[in-house]
Amino acid sequence: MPSFTMTKNYRDGTTPTEEQLDAFWGSLETFVNLSKLGGDNFQTGFITAAKITDDSIDSSKLDNAAVTAAKLDTSSTRLDTDHFKDESVTTVKINTAAVTQEKLAAANIAVSADVTSATVTSSVSFSNFSGLTATLTAAGTRLVFIFLVGTGGNNQSTASGTATSAAIKPLYSLTADGTDIGQYRVESSPCGLMWVHAPSAGEVVYQVQGKVNAGTSLTLANYRLVAVEYR
Amino acid sequence: MAELAISKPYQAGEPYFEADADAQKAEIVTFINTTKINSDNLLSNTFDTTYLANDAVTGAKLVDNAVTESKLATNAVIADNIAGGAITTAKIADTAVTGLKVAHRSATSSSSGSFSSTATTSTQVTNLSTGPTITVARPIFGWLIIDAEAYLLKSNTAGGFDRNLRILVQNSSTGNTVADYLLGDDRSSLGVSTIAFYDPSPQVGSNGYKVFVTVGAGGTGQVDVANYKLHIWYT
Numbered sequence: 001m002p003s004f005t006m007t008k009n010y011r012d013g014t015t016p017t018e019e020q021l022d023a024f025w026g027s028l029e030t031f032v033n034l035s036k037l038g039g040d041n042f043q044t045g046f047i048t049a050a051k052i053t054d055d056s057i058d059s060s061k062l063d064n065a066a067v068t069a070a071k072l073d074t075s076s077t078r079l080d081t082d083h084f085k086d087e088s089v090t091t092v093k094i095n096t097a098a099v100t101q102e103k104l105a106a107a108n109i110a111v112s113a114d115v116t117s118a119t120v121t122s123s124v125s126f127s128n129f130s131g132l133t134a135t136l137t138a139a140g141t142r143l144v145f146i147f148l149v150g151t152g153g154n155n156q157s158t159a160s161g162t163a164t165s166a167a168i169k170p171l172y173s174l175t176a177d178g179t180d181i182g183q184y185r186v187e188s189s190p191c192g193l194m195w196v197h198a199p200s201a202g203e204v205v206y207q208v209q210g211k212v213n214a215g216t217s218l219t220l221a222n223y224r225l226v227a228v229e230y231r
Numbered sequence: 232m233a234e235l236a237i238s239k240p241y242q243a244g245e246p247y248f249e250a251d252a253d254a255q256k257a258e259i260v261t262f263i264n265t266t267k268i269n270s271d272n273l274l275s276n277t278f279d280t281t282y283l284a285n286d287a288v289t290g291a292k293l294v295d296n297a298v299t300e301s302k303l304a305t306n307a308v309i310a311d312n313i314a315g316g317a318i319t320t321a322k323i324a325d326t327a328v329t330g331l332k333v334a335h336r337s338a339t340s341s342s343s344g345s346f347s348s349t350a351t352t353s354t355q356v357t358n359l360s361t362g363p364t365i366t367v368a369r370p371i372f373g374w375l376i377i378d379a380e381a382y383l384l385k386s387n388t389a390g391g392f393d394r395n396l397r398i399l400v401q402n403s404s405t406g407n408t409v410a411d412y413l414l415g416d417d418r419s420s421l422g423v424s425t426i427a428f429y430d431p432s433p434q435v436g437s438n439g440y441k442v443f444v445t446v447g448a449g450g451t452g453q454v455d456v457a458n459y460k461l462h463i464w465y466t
Contacts, residue, residue, distance in 0.1 A: 016247055018241060018243040018244075021239075021241055025237045028235065028237065028259070032272055036272055036273055036274050037274065038273070038277050039274075039277045039278065039279065039281065039282060042278075042282050043282075044281050044282065045281070046282055046284070047278070047283045047287055048284040048287050049284065049286060049288070051287075052292045053292070054292060055293070056292055056294075057288065057292050057293045059297045059298070059299050059302065061297070062297060062299075062302045063302070064301045065303070065304040065305070065307075066304070067298065067302055067303045067304060069304065069309045069312065071307075072307065072308060072309075072312040078311070078312050078313060080314040081316070081318075083317070084317060084318065086321045087323070087324040088322055088324075089323045089327060091324070091326075091327045091329055091332070095332070097331070097332065097335065099332045100334040101336050101366065101367050101369070102366065102367055104333070104336075107369070107466035109466065111431065147372070147427050149427050149429045150410045152408045152409040152428065152430070153407075153408055154408065155411060156397065156412075157410070157411060157412050157413060158412075158413040188414050189413060189414050191410075191412045191414075191425070192425065192428065193427075226429045228372070
């Protein structure tokens, strides 16, 4: 410990000798020049904010690469949301394939009811297959894929008519908010019809319709309609 | 070096005069006020955390932009430095997540090649099985996709199918049927270009899907499947 003491050889009532003065002043020189000031000569916490001039720590005061990973906090109070500026994560900041399925928000999917049986008989114009409707709230910037698929489970998905399939000649149509966006002629059970639509932003209603030959009918059993917005 | 040098104006056998003391006093005052203490007068590593008051280095003490890139060590910010969930949607620039940034979220089987069955029980189509382990309970879409010149459910039997031809897609782990299409309607021939299916709630931990065909009860004929692959899309 660099404790400062000054040598006292002189006494009251006497004239200090040269040696006594040498020792006295020499002890001060020795402390300042050789022993030097150390931590023990300063009070704990004496460097307060008030003692540091504002803007006194500029870049030159920090050593290059001084802030290593070990210097950054890894406790529960580490860098959190508030430490990152909005929109600071740009494309180049994201590693290839870093966005795993877990990181993605759930897809925007709308599903109809599972329809156990729906029949159309019209031969003049398309009419709705009851229940095969799905309402999606679209972003307006993405394509939407719409599928007519079986419900699975132990439910066999079929298309059957009042006459032979050859005579029925079924047409399937999908409407978006009442507008036809595509028709299929499938003379057996449709095993997954697909349509693609580019809706405007907002709610859009998809509906499966059908049309058959005069005097016949067509029943879809165990189907559902699924609309999914591409992302 | 800021060295304190105190002169010696006195001599042995002579009184110590006021002027002697003044001269020495002046040297000390000069050292403190003019020469000043510098690092040479301090022991190495004198100032540790003990001497720095808590919260002493406020934002105002740092010059703007003082912590430049070069001050951060390479790989200074590691994953452990970032709290879980810190990168919220607002932190990500619009359109930043391009296709390459998204991990592969689909799977495709090998080709079925040429497959035939006359069985009246469910028979798995060769190679039409795929899908890595499901880790997120999100809906899944799937399709039979064309590999080459392809056909599905084509009869090689004179007279064609009678009825009750089925295509089933089952979860490989649970056996749950996610699609069960019943085809065949007293047709002399029957063909299907593809099939699609949708699993609204796949079970986490299960490992994909398999395709089966069946010539159902009372049916006759042969099911041919040629050159298809099973494709799975994880939403």
